[in-house]
Each structure stands twice: as structure tokens, then as C-alpha cells.
Amino acid sequence: MFDALADRLESAWKKLRGQDKISEANIKEALREVRRALLEADANLQVVKEFVSEVEKKALGAEVIAGVRPDQQFIKIVHDELVEVMGEANVPLAHADTAPTIVLMAGLQGTGKTTASAKLALHLRKLERSCMLVATDVYRPAAIDQLLALGQQINIPVFEMGSDADPVEIARQGVERARAEGVDTVIIDTAGRLQIDQDMMAELARIKETVQPNETLLVVDAMTGQEAATLTRTFHDQIGITGAILTKMDGDSRGGAALSVRQISGQPIKFIGVGEKVEALQPFYPDRMASRILGMGDVLTLVEKAQEEVDLADAEKMQEKILTAKFDFTDFLKQMRLLKNMGSLGGLLKMIPGMGKISGEQLEQGEAQLKRAESMINSMTMEERRDPDLLSGSPSRRRRVARGSGYTESDVGKLVSDFQRMRSMMQQMGQGNFPGMPGMGMPGMGGGGRSPQPGWRGYPGAAPAKKKKKEKKRKGFGTL
Template sequence: MFDALAERLEDAWKKLRGQDKISQANIQDALKEVRRALLAADVNLQVVKAFVKEVETKATGAEVISGVRPDQQFIKIVHDELVDVMGETNAPLAEADNPPTIILMAGLQGTGKTTATAKLALFLQKQKRSCLMVATDVYRPAAIDQLITLGKQIKVPVFEMGSDANPVEIARQGVAQATEQGIDTVIVDTAGRLQIDADMMGELAQIKKAVQPHDTLLVVDAMTGQEAANLTRTFHEEIGITGAILTKMDGDSRGGAALSVRSISGKPIKFVGVGEKVEALQPFYPDRIASRILGMGDVLTLVEKAQEEIDMADAAQMQAKILEARFDFNDFLKQMRLLKNMGSLGGVLKLIPGMNKLSGADLEKGEVELKRTEAMINSMTKQERENPDLLAKSPPRRRRVANGSGRLERDVSELVTKFTRMRGMMKQMGQGGMPGMGGGMPGMEGMFGGGAPQAGFRGYSGGGKKKAKKPRRKKKGFGDL
């Protein structure tokens, strides 16, 4: 969602490249570009004015550190101000001294409030907290059924009394049941409206008074831009909220909501929804978001995603197989599926520093190559996956795999050749050697269209015969993570 903003800010840095210091004169063009970038991202005008003024004050008074270029120092100042505007640190959920902790979910229709309720329940469940979801939306058709279905999917119970019951009474009895059963957290899903009205606010106020929530979270659609900030302020003034959840952060939003909510409403963004899947909810970290906006990646989030999917026992076993050159196509397929579970290829790569320059076409090509590789592996027999040499020695086997996957025989031959070469290189690397890295990982050849970012993928770039080159210092890239 921050791609357009990041590209516009690139123009600001260019204004200072080649300068020997930051001055009142040379900073003006850069500040104009920052202002344009933020306005184009639909950031609230008041926030933009205050942001630019603060950056100007800090930049003109900054001493350029020896060895640091003026544009680099300016980026650091903008980064720090972005973090400040968005809230400096992550705002965690409240936790009651005497369970259950009660969380009230509010918002307009269409923002993904019911789905966000289930996402939050799953997030807390992963933290070893037991949850109960309470369905009080008796107005929207199938809202209760939707929450029950989501509850079954994530194995979290749902308390409901049907669509004829009073929402306030449903909430009260749901909390009472959670208390009796010793449940840690109750999440109350409330009804939304197409727009703010007196009935909506009145009912929310009654539910809040009845259950005394420890957190009242407003679910807002990031696609609404700065209007999300105005909505958050209105809800806070009417019923009192403690934070917001921004949904659809993986969509075409320009980023204005994330940069405006805290300043306009005074309340923090606590979580962001980054996809339709029930697992797609992340805590909001201002420093990480600022790094993404400025093209610095987000390695901490990448590591956390990997930790959720990787079993440490499996990782140790995989390491042993790599060192002994026993890594086979089954293992490779498992790694590809692990990558898929972490999210889209584009979403994962953009968390890696330097990968923000990849174009949509490059990422699409990469997705296609991975699918083709997976199709070829799925067309192999169990014995062929475990022993790639069978395919290397048998043209009929390669033809059968090619026919089964809709590829050419040479595609299968190339896959097997690269895989065998990669397995040998992995073994040598484990033994302290550093062989030539030509050939790359199977299925990755040319996936980024030969662009500059490809160089960052140590061991992942294209194959084919290449002229010998003089040794050079290796660059850090995807293979170094």
C-alpha cells in the first residue's frame, strides 16, 4: 500500500544528492516533494503541514555527520518524524488483572469488523490466551452465522442468542459465561451501520456501559484514507475508544489512514489487517511501517512470520539434510509451501531491504515461475522426488514429467540440473567452502526479469552458461537472511 508514497519520496532524496551539506536553500525542493508525496497519499492536510514544518526545523538545525551524505541524513530525519506521527511504539492490548479481559469491537458496515474479530481471537489464541467471541450484530443478515463459521475455522467458541435477542443482553450474558468458564478474553462483535447515526452510537454506549470493556477498538477501512482518521475521532468523541484496527492494508490504499489516525484522533493504531485470510492480522509497529515506506524493508516482521511457520525440529532436520547433500525435491516443495504460508511472494520480498524496487511485473513473473516449478515436482513419482538422479539419467522419465506438468522436456532437464548443482553448493557451503554461485535455485531463473534487484539474490539469479568473471566481494542479499 505504501509503494506510491515510497516512489514519490525517492524524488525528495534526489534533490539533496550531490550536495555537501544540508542548508535552508537546498532543502526547500526536497520539502516540496515530501509535501506532494504525503498529499498524494491522502494524508490529512493538518498532519502534512505539521510534519513538513517539523522536518524542516530538524533538518536545518542538523549537523551532517562525517561520512554520511546529506540525503541519507534527511532520510533519517523523515524516518524519525514518520515514527513520531504514527505513535512511536506499538500500543499493546489491555490485559485485565482479573480475567476475563473484555474487548469491544466497533465500526461501520463493510470494514471487515466481524472478520477482524476472528482474526484478533486467533492472534490471542497463538499467545496461549483462551477466547470467547460474542455475536451481538442482530441486524445484518447472516452476521451471526459468519462469526460462528469463523469460530469453527479457528476453534474459538461463539456465544449467541439468535437475531431476536437484545444486543446489550447478549453481550452481558456472553461475559457472564466467559467468567464462569474461566476464559481469558471476551471479544464482543457489535453491529455496524452504513453511516454513523444516533441509534448506532446509543446501542454501542449501552453495550459499553453493560460490559465495561478494557479495550474498545474501532475497525476502519484503510482504503478510506484520511477519512479513517476523522471517523476514529468521531467515534472517540461519541463513545470513547482506546485504539483502531486498520483493515485492507494489503489493498490499493495510498497510506493516508496509517499516517493520519494517531495525529487526528489521538488514539493509536493497534493492529492492521494485511489480507483476507484469518491469519492476516499484525500488530502495528510505527518504526517498521516507517522503514517500509522508506524502502528499508522490515526484517523483524519477516522473522516473526517465519517463526510462526517454521518448526524448529524440522529446521534442524533440514539443516542436517543440506549439509549431507540429502536435500531432495520433497524438501524443496516444502520450502516453497512455507513461503506461500507466509503470504504472497511480493508481500514477503518487500519486507527484505532493497527489494522494494521490484515491479509488479517482476513479482508476477516470479509467482508464475514458482507455480511452474511446483507443477513439475508434483508430476514426479515419490522415488523421483527422493532421488533426483533418476531423472538426470532417464530421458523417458523427464518426458513423462514434462507431459504431466505441461512443460517442455528441456524445462525439466534444466530444473534437475540446477537442483543437483544447488545441492552440491549447499554441502560445500556447510563445510566452509564458497563455490561459484552460478545456476541459482530451481524455478527462480529470470524471475525478476534481469533487473538490478536480481543481484541481491545471492544464489537465486538466472542460469545458463556465463563467461568467467573475476572474483569480487559478495553482496548481502536474500541468501544471507
Template sequence: MFDELSQRFEDAVKSLRGQDKITESNVEGALKQVRRALLEADVSLEVIKVFIEDVRQRAVGAEVVRGVSPDQQFIQLVHQALVEVMGGANAPLAKAEAAPTVILMAGLQGAGKTTATAKLGLHLKEQGRRALMVAADVYRPAAIDQLRTLGEQIDVEVFSLGTAAKPEEIAAAGVAKGRAEGFDVVLVDTAGRLQIDTGMMEEMVRIRAAAQPDEVLLVVDSMIGQEAAELTRAFHDQVGLTGAVLTKLDGDSRGGAALSIRQVSGAPIKFIGTGEKVEALQPFHPERMASRILGMGDVLTLVEKASKEVELADMETMQQKLQEATFDFSDFVQQMRMIKRMGSLGGLMKLIPGMNKIDDGMLKQGESQLKRIEAMIGSMTEAERKQPQLLAAQPSRRRRIAAGSGHTPADVDKVLADFQKMRGMMQQMTQGGLPGMGGMPGMGGGFPGLPGQQGMPGAGPGRGGSSRKPHRPAKPAKKRKGFGSL
């Protein structure tokens, strides 16, 4: 997401490195690079013009902060301008004084409205609000069935009158049902339409009049670039928008839509879709998105993702296991599965400051390595997972695990040796020590799934690994080759 845009912004900053201060002359070169970055990101031309002028005025008139280099100061100024052009702050959903709050979903064909409706329904459910989804798309084959299937998946009720009724009648009946049965929110899924299709746009106006929504959210495919500006303007002029939902931000999004919508319509982006799964919906925070675009990561979103998956009691239990060096293979699998629920490894890594430049191929290789490790652990007995020392003591167990998982005994040996070093490292870290960077299975430099670094099963020191040998514990008596005491 936004990889090319991030790289271009970095190129713009390079022209200011080594300068004493920001001046009209040296900032012009940086602004040319920023303009090129925005053009390549397919941002609306009118938005680019306003944005560049805003950054120029901020930069030329900026006071020199002692101890801050011009390039760092320029990054901060661009960050501020990006935040403002995307809306300034998170815009929460409106809440009607008298329930239900009615939300009308609009957008182009293929933008992902039905899936976005279900994602929003799940999001509201997780907030403790009772939602009703109304299937008012009577044109697309199986649209009603798709919404029903998604509703069953997330346990959110779906209302429909079939394909014979008019969309505005379905919307009105759905809102009436929501009011009569005490629903907190009614989500009306409508058919996709084109801004040039006058008949369909007029129908959308009728649906709005029938439903009397508190929110009209435009669902926009983030990959359409500056076309998002014209799309937003067309819908806003005829229907009246209160916000937008950006979908497919996990794909090859160049960022144009995110930077254009607010500036053109004045309606804020309220949510972003970051994957195909129904859980992959996040509230939109302009300051966090600006940080991602500039390669600063997004730690707050990472923490929010983790907090949804990790219970406090589980954290305390895990901390105790790490302190006592009783962390076992079952715990490791539990942690890997928790990471999977949070999203792809690549997506999570790019939320960490400084990790946005990790090669996608390396990340995919890391995910593949984690799958191999999970397969080996899956071939272990419950006793072997809980007591790894059984494997160290009996080579026959390691051979059985290798055969059962489709790997070699050497692969199993490597995973077990790395697991031992990782457990010792974790114990020292929780006790306030600074251990050598031994490797966790599937870990390099402390992050899961990075291949080519020391401690990775099947990989020696690579570009990111240390060339020094890791600290090894003293060998006990009758130590088997390749293993320390567990």
C-alpha cells in the first residue's frame, strides 16, 4: 500500500540533506519531487496544486528548529499537510438521537459495497450495537444471497423483499423494521451505478428520500486514482455524501483516492478496507495514514490490532512462561496463529517504523518458513510440544516428526536448536538483561518471518543478520550434538 508514493517522498527529502536550512531555492527541488510523486499516485490535479502551495508556504516561512535538520523538518511539514488534506482527524459515524441510525451505502459497480456493508455491520456489532443489513440491490445476480451469506458468517440479520420490489420500497421497509424491532443501526446496501447513468442516480435520490439516512457513505475502490475526485463530486452533487469508505487498500493502491476525496467533496473518509476478510475494516485516521505514506509506520493501528486478539490474562500467563523459560511449542503456535488473525505478515511489518522497506519477496519467504515450522510442530505429540527436551533426548522422535511433516531431520534439528536459543533470549529480556540475538524459529532480528537472518531455520546469516556467532550456553554432560539443555 502506497509503496511507490512513499519512495517518491523519500527521494524528495534527499535533496535537502546536507543543507543548513530550508530556503526558497533548495525547497523548490524537493517540491518538484513531491509534485511528481503525487502525479504518479494519480492524485487529482486540483488537489496537487493546493497541496504543493500549502507545503511551499509552510516550508519557506518555517522557523529553523535547533537540532533538527532541514530534511527532517520538511518531512514534518509534509506530514502536517497530508493530515490536513485527508481531513485532519478521525470522523466517527453519526448517531441518531432516536434509534435506529440509518446508513446508506452508495458507490460504483465493483467497488465492494456489499462486502463493505458486511464489514461495517461486524464493526458495529463489535462495538455492542445491534445492526440490521438491508439488501436493496435488486439488479446484480446473487447480490442478496451474498449479503445473506455474509450476514450468517458474522451473525448479523439481513432483511430483504426479493428482486421484485423497488429498491426504495425495500429501504423504507428495512428502516421500518429496524425501528419497530429496536435495532441500533440499519445498513442499506444499494446497487452499483455509474455517475453517467442518469436513471440509476435518480433512483439513488429516491432511495435516500425513502430511507432518510443519517449517513450516506460512498464506497470507493482506492485503485481508481484521481477518477475518485470526479466520482465523489458526481455523487455528492446529486445524492449528498457524509463520508466515504476506501476499499482494496491492501492491493496496488497508489494513494490518489485517499488524497483526493476529502479535498473535492468536503466529506471525510471514515473507514478503509485492508483485505478481503470481513474483519478487514479500520476506522480512517488521517495522521496515521500520513505516517504510513511517509514510511513512519503506524504503531497505534498495530497495537489496536493486537489488543483485539490478546486477552490481558493471556499476556500475563505468557510473560510468566517467558520469565520461567517454560514457553513451549504449543505457545509458539498460539502466537503464530494470533499474528495470522491480525493480518498478513507483510502488512503488519509495514506498520512498524523503519520496516516499510523490507522486500516483499523476503516477507513471503518468511511466511513460507513459518508454515513449515507449524507443519513440524503439528507432527509433534502433545507431550513433545509441552516438553521439547524429549526431542533433544531421542533422535527417533525427531526423525518421526520430519517424516510426518515432509521435512528432513536436519530441519527439525534446526528448529529445535533455534527454539532453545530463543527461549533463553526471551528469559533474559523479561528479566532485564541484554542477550545476544539468537534466533527464534522463523525470526530474524526479533521479527517473525524474516528470512536470510541468523537464527532462521534453513538460513544462515544474510543481509540483515549478524556475522558474529551467537552466545552458546555451557555444554552439560552427555550433551547431544546440536542441542543445549532445554
């Protein structure tokens, strides 16, 4: 998401390029583009008006900084205003002084509330907080079964009393069970409706009054745009919420919900759902989201995702292999699978500054090349994986790998030569030497550190991996 918004905002910066300074005359057209971009992103109209007004006020009052172009200064002002609109800082989940912390999940049907409950439980378990899920949705067919299945998948206990029990009583007994068993956090999944109605609100109010939750989180579908802000305000006025979880942020929604929820409802966005997998939940950081919207990437989130997957001891071993040019196809395969565990290739690339403009077609080609490479490596013997030179000097070995993987001998030869070139380059880079890039780029790049172009071959993750490698080395992670 945010691609269309980012493109529109970029056209606003162009209005100021070549100007000596920001003035009332040259800023009007840029502000018009910003307003149009936000409206097309389905942001709330009142939010858009206030946003543009604040940007204009700050831009015209900004002191000219030596060495900074007007368009760069304008981008900084827009970035800071985006952060302010979305909440300025991450608001963590409450943690009660006396266990259990009670989290009440609310929302309409179809927003992903039940899945979000399981995602939140898994997220908290990673923070070493024990959890219990409570199933009070007795109306939607198979809602209880869905939560039981999710609980089994992530190894989190689920309290349920069947579909004939009173939801308020289920919630009360669930909290009592969690308290008796010393559980740190209990997450109550409540029933939703296709639209807001008084029965649903009355039941939520009774549950809330009975269990006295520390958090009441509204689960909102990001694809509903500015309607998400109105929904949040309605729930807050009638029930009283403490925050929101935006789901489906990985979809093709235009981003208006992220820009509107906090400003209209006064309540912070605490988490965002970025995929269907149960691991796909992230704390919401306004500054990081602003950077993504402006195409600046999100290196901090990328590093955090890597921290969850990378073992420090393995990273040090891998770094040593790179420095001594002993990085082999087994290591290569391990790195590719690690990337898969971190998420989609497209999602990872968008977190890297300068890589957000890669087209969908290029990403599809990249994914296809990763699969090709994995298939060919899987057809190699362990000896060939450890020593790629065996394939370089043996046409019969290349033919066998080609037959086993379903590709041609020339495809195998290309993979091996690209890999050897990459290994040599990674060794030089790891030693602080940056070789001339044109004509000998990383496998999968056209060369010279440019953004990948259509038709790139070999290992399409190589260019991003180089970027991530630098980041991780600063953090003590070695390579990825």
C-alpha cells in the first residue's frame, strides 16, 4: 500500500525543484498536489484540510537551511507533519501491575479480529508474556473453532464454553481461569456484526463492565479508508476504546485509514497487520510509517524482523565464510529461506531506502529467479554445493543438475558463474574494498548498484541483501 500516495507526493516535490527558496508563490502548486494525494488515498476530508494548512504554515515560516534545497526542506516538513498526524510515537500495549492484563478485542465482522487476537497473543509471547485467548463470539459459525485452531497453531491456550453460553459469562470465567493459572495476559475475542448495531454495542458494554479490561482495542480494516476513522470514533463514543489495530495493511488499500484514525478518534494505532500469516503483526511506529509513505524505506523494522530470525552465532560464522570466500551454495540456500521467513521479497525491498520503486513485474521476475535458483541447488549433491568449482569444470555434472531441476545446462552454468562472481565481490566488500561495479554486478543486478531492471537474472535478492548486510553489520548482525 501507499504506492499511489508516494507517487503523488513525489510530484509535489518536483514542483519545488529548481527553486531558490520556498515562497507563497511556488508552494501553492506543491500543496495542491499534497491535498490531491491525501484525498486520493481516502484520508478524512477534515484531516486533509488541517494537514495541508499546517504544512503551509510551517513551510512559509521555515528558516532557509544552508545547503538544503527547497524540495528537501518541504519533504522534511511533510514528514514531520505525517508523524504528528499519526501519533508522534509508538504507544505500547498496557501491562497491568497485577496479572492478568485484560485485552478486549472489538470490531465488525470481516476485519480479521479473530486472527488479530491470535497474532497479538503470539507477539506477546515473543516478549515472554504468557497469554490465554477467550472465545466469546457465539454467533458467527465456526468462530470458536477458528480461534481454537489458531491457538493450537501457536501453542496458546483457548478458553471456550461452546456456542450456547452467554458471552459475558464466558469472558468472566475466562479471566478467572487466567488469574487462577497465573497467566500474564488474557485476550478476549468478541462478536462482530456486518455493521454497527445496538445489540452488539450493548453486549460489548456488558463484557467491558464485567471484566474491566486494561485495553479495549478496535480492529479496523485498513481498506475501508476514511470510514475507518468514523468507525473508530463511533466505537470510542459508545464503548470507550484505548487504541486500534489496522489489519490488511499489506493489501492494495490507499492508506487513508492510517492517516485518519488517530486524528479523528483521538486514539492511537497500536499495531498493524501486514499479512495473513499469524506472525504478521507489527507495533505501529508513526515515524517509520511516514518514512514508508515518502519512499524512504524502513530500515529499523527490517533489522527487527531480522533479529527475530537470525542467530548471532550463525551470523558470525556466515561473516567469516564471506571474508574467506568459503560462502557456498548451502549457505546461499539457507539465506534464501531466511528471506522467505522474514516475509515477501516485495515487502522487504520496500523497507530498503531507494528500493520502493521496483515494479510488480520486476518483483515477479525476482521471485521466479529465486525459485529457479533454489530448484537447481536442490538438484546438486552436497559435494557440489560445498564446492561450486566442481560444476564449473564438469559439463556432465551441469547436465545432471539441469535434468534434475527442469532447466537447461546453460541456466546451471549461469547460476554457477553468477554465484562465483558474487562470492568474490562479497569477499572484497567484507574486507572494505568496493570493486568497480559496471559489468560485474551482484548476480541479479545489471551492475553498478543501480535499481534492478527488467530482465535481471541470477539471484534477484542480491542487491537488497547488500544493503541489508551493511545495516546488520552496524548492528552486529553480520550478513543476511
